[in-house]
Amino acid sequence: xxxxxxxxxxMLLIWYITLKPGETVTVEVLYVLTRSLEPFPEEISQxxxxxxxxxxxxxxxxxxxxxxxxxxxxxPSSNVExxxxxxxxxxxxxEIKYGKYDNRTPYSYSPILVHFENNNAFLVVEELVREVExxxxxxxQITEHYTWPMLVHVIMAVEYQSRPSISGVSSxxxxxxxxxxxVHSVYxxxxxxxxxxxxxxTSNSKSELEIEPRYPLFGGWKATFVIGYxxxxxxxxxxxxxxxxxxxxxxxxxxxxIVVDKFTMKVVLPEGSKEPSAIVPFPVDQxxxxxxxxxxxxxxxxxxxxxxxxxxEHGIPFQVYYNFNPIFMLAEPFMLVSVFFxxxxxxxxxxxxxxxxxxx
Ligand SMILES: *[C@@H]1O[C@H](CO)[C@@H](O)[C@H](O)[C@H]1NC(C)=O
Ligand SMILES: *[C@@H]1O[C@H](CO)[C@@H](O)[C@H](O)[C@H]1NC(C)=O
Numbered sequence: 001x002x003x004x005x006x007x008x009x010x011m012l013l014i015w016y017i018t019l020k021p022g023e024t025v026t027v028e029v030l031y032v033l034t035r036s037l038e039p040f041p042e043e044i045s046q047x048x049x050x051x052x053x054x055x056x057x058x059x060x061x062x063x064x065x066x067x068x069x070x071x072x073x074x075x076p077s078s079n080v081e082x083x084x085x086x087x088x089x090x091x092x093x094x095e096i097k098y099g100k101y102d103n104r105t106p107y108s109y110s111p112i113l114v115h116f117e118n119n120n121a122f123l124v125v126e127e128l129v130r131e132v133e134x135x136x137x138x139x140x141q142i143t144e145h146y147t148w149p150m151l152v153h154v155i156m157a158v159e160y161q162s163r164p165s166i167s168g169v170s171s172x173x174x175x176x177x178x179x180x181x182x183v184h185s186v187y188x189x190x191x192x193x194x195x196x197x198x199x200x201x202t203s204n205s206k207s208e209l210e211i212e213p214r215y216p217l218f219g220g221w222k223a224t225f226v227i228g229y230x231x232x233x234x235x236x237x238x239x240x241x242x243x244x245x246x247x248x249x250x251x252x253x254x255x256x257x258i259v260v261d262k263f264t265m266k267v268v269l270p271e272g273s274k275e276p277s278a279i280v281p282f283p284v285d286q287x288x289x290x291x292x293x294x295x296x297x298x299x300x301x302x303x304x305x306x307x308x309x310x311x312x313e314h315g316i317p318f319q320v321y322y323n324f325n326p327i328f329m330l331a332e333p334f335m336l337v338s339v340f341f342x343x344x345x346x347x348x349x350x351x352x353x354x355x356x357x358x359x360x
Contacts, residue, residue, distance in 0.1 A: 008029070011027060030313070032311045032313055034259050034309050034311060035259075036054065036055075037052040037053065037054055037118060038052060038053040038054075038055075039051070039052050039053075040052060040053050040115065049079070049117045049119065050117070050118055050119070051081055051115060051116065051117055051118070052115070052116065052117075052118045053113060053114070053115055054073070054113070054114045054116070055111065055112070055113055056071075056073070056111075056112055056114075057109050057110055057111055057112065058071050058084075058086040058089075058098040058099070058101070058110040058111075058112050059071070059086075059101055059104050059108045059109065059110050061107065061109055062106060062107070062108075063106050063107065064106055065103065065104070065105060065106055066101070066103070066104040066108065067102065067103060068100055068101070068102055068103075069099055069100065069101050069104065070097065070098065070099035070100040070101070071097075071098040071099055072095055072096070072097055072098070073095070073096040073098070073112075073114055074094060074095050074096075075094045075095075075096075075114065075116040075117075075118075076094070076116070076117070076118055076119060077094060077116070077117050077119065078093040078094045079116060079117035080094075080096070080114065080115070080116045080117075081115040081116060081117075082113075082114075082115045083096055083112065083113070083114045083115070083116075084111070084112040084113050084114070086098055086110045086112060088100075096114065098112065124258075124259050124260075124261065125253065125255070125258055125259070125260045125261065126261050126262065127260070127261060127262045127263075127264075128253055128260045128262070128263050128264070128310075129264045129266065130253075130263075130264070130265050130266065131266040131267075131268060132247065132249060132265070132266070132267045132268065133268040134233075134237065134247060134267070134268065134269055134270050135270060136233075136270050136324070136326075175210070175211040175255055175256075176208055176209070176210055176211075176255065176256045177208070177209040177211070177227060177254045177255050177256070178206060178207075178208060178254050178255075178256060179206070179207040179208070179209055179229060179254055180206070180207065180231055180235065180250075181202065181203065181204055181205055181206055181207055182207075182231065182232050182235060183200075183202065183207040183229045183230070183231055184229065184230045184231075185228070185229060185230040186200050186207075186209060186227070186228070186229040187226075187227070187228045187229070188209065188211060188225065188226070188227050188228075189225060189226045189227075189228075190224075190225050198210060198211045198212070199212075209227065211225070227254075236248055236249055240321065243323075244321045244322060244323055245273075245321070245322055245323070245324050246319050246320060246321040246322070247267060247319065247320045248317055248318075248319050249267075249317065249318065249319075249320075250315055250316065250317055250318075251265060251280065251305075251310075251314050251315060251316060251317070251318045252310055252311075252312065252314040252315035252316070253310060253312075253315070254315075256312075257312065258312070259309070259310070259311055260309075260310040261308065261309065262306075262308055263306065263307045263308070263310040263314075264304065264305070264306050265304070265305040265306075265318075266289075266302050266303070266304050266305075267302065267303040267305075267320045268291055268300050268301075268302050269300055269301045269302070269303065269320070269322050269324075270300065270324060271296055271297065271298060271299070271300050272298070272324065272325055272327075273300070273301050273322040273323065273324050274322065274323040274324070274325075275321075275322060275323050276288065276301055276303050276320060276321065276322040277320070277321050277322075278303055278305060278318065278319070278320045278321075279318060279319045279320075279321070280305060280318040281316060281318065282307075282314065283307075284305045284306060284307045285305070285306040285307070286303065286304060286305050286306070287304050288301055288302065288303060288304065289301075289302040289304055290302065297335060301322075303320050305318070
């Protein structure tokens with residue numbers, strides 16, 4: 001919320017500078033709240049619908065006089081148990097209308113409480129680390145692709161019960177990961193043994209990986225799993241006008257309807273990449289790391305982007321730019337050749353010694 005206040009203040013400052021007297025401007029602000037619904041009652045039987053509380057204010061908390069305000073609260077279904085009235089208040093089906101209110105003094109605050117049925121299954125991923133590895137050389141050898149193993153530590157927390165119509169069981173039937181089209185070499189692995197199955201469906205426009213827990217997963221279970229896949233390099237790696245390479249990839253979690261507490265995106269650049277920089281359309285914490293894999297000489301630069309509270313709205317493109325000298329593509333084969341050559345020399349030396357011992 002600190003971020004939000006900062007952005008709003010910045011916007012106000014910009015209007016203050018650019019708006020002429022008598023002019024008006026329309027501003028739209030979208031924000032997503034996580035963990036803001038409180039289940040009540042907290043414990044229900046498996047066949048009961050889950051009811052939740054939502055708390056807010058009928059009038060926005062503002063340091064300025066509010067000439068006019070109307071607030072709409074839209075619930076997922078028209079099953080609303082109760083709601084606070086701040087007259088005028090009207091309800092029609094799944095929509096509650098607060099206002100319109102006129103001429104409210106600064107810092108007017110009118111708390112409201114809405115108690116309604118929420119049938120949406122919610123899944124909270126505690127931590128997600130996504131790693132995208134760019135290999136210019138690998139893409140020449142096989143189909144050009146990225147490999148990114150994704151480590152997921154999941155709390156299968158059923159914060160809000162799933163649809164009671166699904167045999168009345170308040171657990172998840174399946175998870176769906178939306179992957180880009182042309183995905184290949186998909187694998188899925190459970191961290192704590194054999195509890196799930198998975199299916200992959202691909203089409204020209206998208207791919208969907210369905211993960212079906214073999215046993216129902218109730219709230220409170222902890223599980224870890226890994227999904228890995230490859231993608232054609234040419235779909236995601238481009239050259240900018242100034243000669244830099246850049247990766248254009250999607251931020252966020254590919255699993256549908258997921259909130260991630262702690263999200264880490266790692267972009268592993270090819271060996272020899274220089275001056276990496278990231279462009280992300282929202283604030284993230286970023287730093288650089290170095291990783292080593294076999295045959296690496298100087299190690300690979302890793303662009304690490306971290307964000308807390310990642311919601312589906314964060315699933316938009318971001319870019320990582322870097323300079324790359326193609327001569328570095330020869331580093332790996334050079335190492336490979338060197339290793340074989342060394343092996344060869346050792347063999348020859350050994351054989352030679354062997355022979356000379358026999359002779360003597
Ligand atoms: C996982 O479960 C399936 C079906 O129950 C079984 O066929 C398979 O052998 C199991 N694999 C392991 C490694 O236990
Ligand atoms: C990144 O990809 C998206 C679509 O996937 C596209 O709309 C956008 O223009 C691309 N951005 C850059 C900088 O290439």
